[in-house]
Amino acid sequence: MGVGEIFREYFVNPILYNTGYNIVNTLTYAIILGLAAMGIFKVLKKLNVKYDNAFFRALIPYMILGAFSRALTDATIIPRTFLTVTPGIYFMTFIITFSALLIAIKASEDWRRTFLYFGWALVGLDLLLLITHLDKVNLTAEPLKYFIPFLLVAVGVIYALSKRIRLIEENSYIFYAHFYDATTTFVGVDFMGYWEQHVLPRYLIDLTGTAAVMYLLKFTVLLLALYIMREIQESESDKELMDFIKMVIFILGFAPGTRNLLRMLMGV
Structure with a gap:
């Protein structure tokens, strides 16, 4: 089995056919998560972002955003793509969260509050998507x-x-x-x-x-x-x-x- 076939068998097909995780992609995603977490830690440290309670609370809506968007994908309200299911949804949520964080830091002295409110606004958009597509859920x-x-x-x-x-x-x-x-x-x-x-x-x-x-x-x-x-x-x-x-x-x-x-x- 070639590299392309292995990649398709253990990484692409589980996403395409929703067959769940296997040992190969689980270990791979765990390694990627670990490396990504270390990279994010170093970047946030350079930005002088402290992991205090205010920052933690500001992250809550972004956690909900990723979960809500993933659930909306299950309901076919958001199209199912590699970026809207696991693990891609984590990548997309991180990009949105990190972009919002950078914008908040640049735009406001009270950036934690700005970051928090922007996150809840994004959750509100997901809620609006649900309300306008109630025919797709029960x-x-x-x-x-x-x-x-x-x-x-x-x-x-x-x-x-x-x-x-x-x-x-x-x-x-x-x-x-x-x-x-x-x-x-x-x-x-x-x-x-x-x-x-x-x-x-x-x-x-x-x-x-x-x-x-x-x-x-x-x-x-x-x-x-x-x-x-x-x-x-x-x-x-x-x-x-x-x-x-x-x-x-x-x-x-x-x-x-x-x-x-x-x-x-x-x-x-």
Whole structure:
């Protein structure tokens, strides 16, 4: 099998035919994400962008924008292309976010507020697209009767654990984001007839017979990753990098979870 055939088999066809991820493209995308994150970190550092709470809050609408746009693609409201499905949607969302950030920095002294408002305006455009194409969706509140109670239990578990385990307490927002994502996967797969696209979660769901295994998987991976990050952190410079990585980890939980929830609510 030549390079072109390998590329088509493991990267192009899964996007064209929506067959989910495989080991090859999963590992490749993970490496690309890691390298891209390091590059973005260095660029933001040159721009003197601090990863404070104000900046984090300003990023929220852009996370929602990527998730919302991805859900609208599932509903065929936005055309399905390599740039509107994973992983291309991450690239497009980054380009939009970074461009908005540069414009905000150049245009305003209070650039965080400008950046925040521009992000919500873009989310508003996605909402307008949905409203003007309601014929392509089947809005339903049915997923909420499963999602809300299971999310409350998941949040309660993290809250209780945060009172006993300092590592969880210090990073509770990350655990909340990923348990939110796990809840959408659990509800979608076990109650709404969806299927899991990622390799390891799909294997574990098939093995156990339930997507509830996502809670254990995410808890284990997060606890291990955050423990390693804490152990290797030695300087203030390391802390800044670790804070950035934590922000990326948060996005990898919050954005897919939001896309899953929106997709279920749109009935697509």
